[in-house]
Amino acid sequence: MLADKDYSLSFFASQDVTIHRALRSRVSAAYSMTSMLAMEPYIQEVADKTWTKFRAFADAGKVIDLGEWVPYFTFDIIGQLALGGEIGFVERGEDVDDIISSIHIGFYIMANMGSVPLQMWWFNNYVVKYLVERFGSAKMNAFQGFLRWLEQRVTERMKHGLGTRRRDMLQHFIEMKGVQGQPTGVGDVMIEGVNILGAGADTTSVAILAVLGDLILHPEIVPRLQNEVDQAYKDLGHDVQQTDIGYKEASTLPFLAAVIKESMRLHPSIQYQLPRHPAAGGVTIGSYQIPPTAEVSISPRSMNRSKEIFGPDANEFRPSRWQFSNEKEEEAVKEMSRLLTTFGMGSRVCVGQNLALVEVYKFVAQFVRKFNMKLADPQKLWTTKTQWFSMQSDFRVQLEARR
Numbered sequence: 001m002l003a004d005k006d007y008s009l010s011f012f013a014s015q016d017v018t019i020h021r022a023l024r025s026r027v028s029a030a031y032s033m034t035s036m037l038a039m040e041p042y043i044q045e046v047a048d049k050t051w052t053k054f055r056a057f058a059d060a061g062k063v064i065d066l067g068e069w070v071p072y073f074t075f076d077i078i079g080q081l082a083l084g085g086e087i088g089f090v091e092r093g094e095d096v097d098d099i100i101s102s103i104h105i106g107f108y109i110m111a112n113m114g115s116v117p118l119q120m121w122w123f124n125n126y127v128v129k130y131l132v133e134r135f136g137s138a139k140m141n142a143f144q145g146f147l148r149w150l151e152q153r154v155t156e157r158m159k160h161g162l163g164t165r166r167r168d169m170l171q172h173f174i175e176m177k178g179v180q181g182q183p184t185g186v187g188d189v190m191i192e193g194v195n196i197l198g199a200g201a202d203t204t205s206v207a208i209l210a211v212l213g214d215l216i217l218h219p220e221i222v223p224r225l226q227n228e229v230d231q232a233y234k235d236l237g238h239d240v241q242q243t244d245i246g247y248k249e250a251s252t253l254p255f256l257a258a259v260i261k262e263s264m265r266l267h268p269s270i271q272y273q274l275p276r277h278p279a280a281g282g283v284t285i286g287s288y289q290i291p292p293t294a295e296v297s298i299s300p301r302s303m304n305r306s307k308e309i310f311g312p313d314a315n316e317f318r319p320s321r322w323q324f325s326n327e328k329e330e331e332a333v334k335e336m337s338r339l340l341t342t343f344g345m346g347s348r349v350c351v352g353q354n355l356a357l358v359e360v361y362k363f364v365a366q367f368v369r370k371f372n373m374k375l376a377d378p379q380k381l382w383t384t385k386t387q388w389f390s391m392q393s394d395f396r397v398q399l400e401a402r403r
C-alpha cells in the first residue's frame, strides 16, 4: 500500500514500478487525446499570437532566431494548459524572468551530475543551496522566483476555481486525489506543472525545429508540402486570415505526416540513454547475461538510425519511407513505427506525446501555409547542444509572408 509521502513524489522521478504506475495513472486522463483536443483553442491562441509576430517580422524583413521563437511558443502552451495561463514569452518576445535559461542551467547540472555518486545529497545540501543563492548567477536562481510565482497562481486557482475558463490540465491536477482519497496539496499540483514545463516544452520545440531544419535542407519538398496543406485549407473552406487548420485535419495529410515522422526520427528530442533495469532474474541477450541489478539503456538516436530497422539509407532524410501503396508496404511501415523510439517505449513511454503531436502538426501546417523562409547565413543551419535533450540554437532565418 502506498503511503502519503509517495504521492509528494512525481511519477517522472519515481523509480519504484508500483509507485510510478499509481502516480502516472492518476494524471493520465489529463494527457489523453480527448483532453488535448478539448484544450486545442488554448493552443491556437498561442499560435495566433506567434503568427502575428512572425507576420510583422516578415513585413519588416527582420532576421529572427527560430531557436528562440519556437521555444517561446511551446513554453507558452505549457503555461496555457498546465500553469493556468501563458507566461508571456511570445507576447514579450523574450525569455520572461530567465525562466527558460534557468531550466537549461538545471539540465546542464543534471546531465553532468547524473553519474556523480550521492548526487541528491549535493542537490539537497543546505550549505550548497546557501552558496548557490548567495553567490550563484541571477539565472541560476531564477527558477526559485518562478516557483514562488507558480505557487501563487496555483493557490489562487485552488481558492477561486476555474471561473469562465475552459477546463485545463491544471484543473485536473487540482482535482486529483491523494492516497486516502483526500484533496491534494499545492506542492503536488505544482510538481505536475513543473514536470511538464521541464519535460514537454523544449522536447516539443526541438521536434518542430527539426522539421523546419529539414525543410531548409531539402527545399525540393517544400512545394509538395505547401500544395498538400493549401489544398486542405481549400477543402475545408478555411480563409488563411480567419481560421486555421486544426490537429484533426492536419494529421490526416499523408505527406505532412511522413515529413514530421522522418524529421523526428532523425533528430529525436531526447538523445541520451533511456535507462532501465532488466526484470527479476535478469535477461540474456546473445551471449551476454545481464543481471537485474545492471542498468541497461538505449539512445533514441541510435535506435532510430538502425539500418536493420529502417534500411541501408537509415541516415538519410527520406519521408517516403513512411508512405505505402500496398498491404506489404503498409506492414513494413507498421513495423518501423512500432520500433521508432522518439517517444521511448514501454511503461515509461512519453506521457505527453498527444500534446506534442498536436503542437507539431499545428505549428508546421500553419507555418508552411503562411510563410516561406530562408537562412540568414546560407552556410549555417544551427548549432546543437545535447544535454539529454538535443537543442538547436542560433537558427536564424528571414521569413516571407505568403499572400
Ligand code: HEM
Residues within 6 Å of the ligand: 011, 012, 024, 195, 196, 199, 200, 201, 203, 204, 207, 268, 269, 270, 274, 275, 300, 341, 342, 343, 344, 345, 346, 347, 348, 349, 350, 351, 352, 353, 355, 356
Ligand atoms: C516531441 C516532443 C516529445 C518527445 C520527443 C518526448 C520524448 C520523451 C521520451 C523519449 C521519454 C522517455 C521515455 C522512456 O523512458 O521510454 C519521455 C518521457 C516523458 N515525457 Fe515526453 N516527449 C515529448 C513531449 C512531451 C510533452 C509535451 C510532455 C508533457 C505534456 C512530456 C512529458 C513527459 C513525461 C512526464 C515523461 C515521463 C514519463 C514517465 O516516466 O512515465 N513529453 N518523453
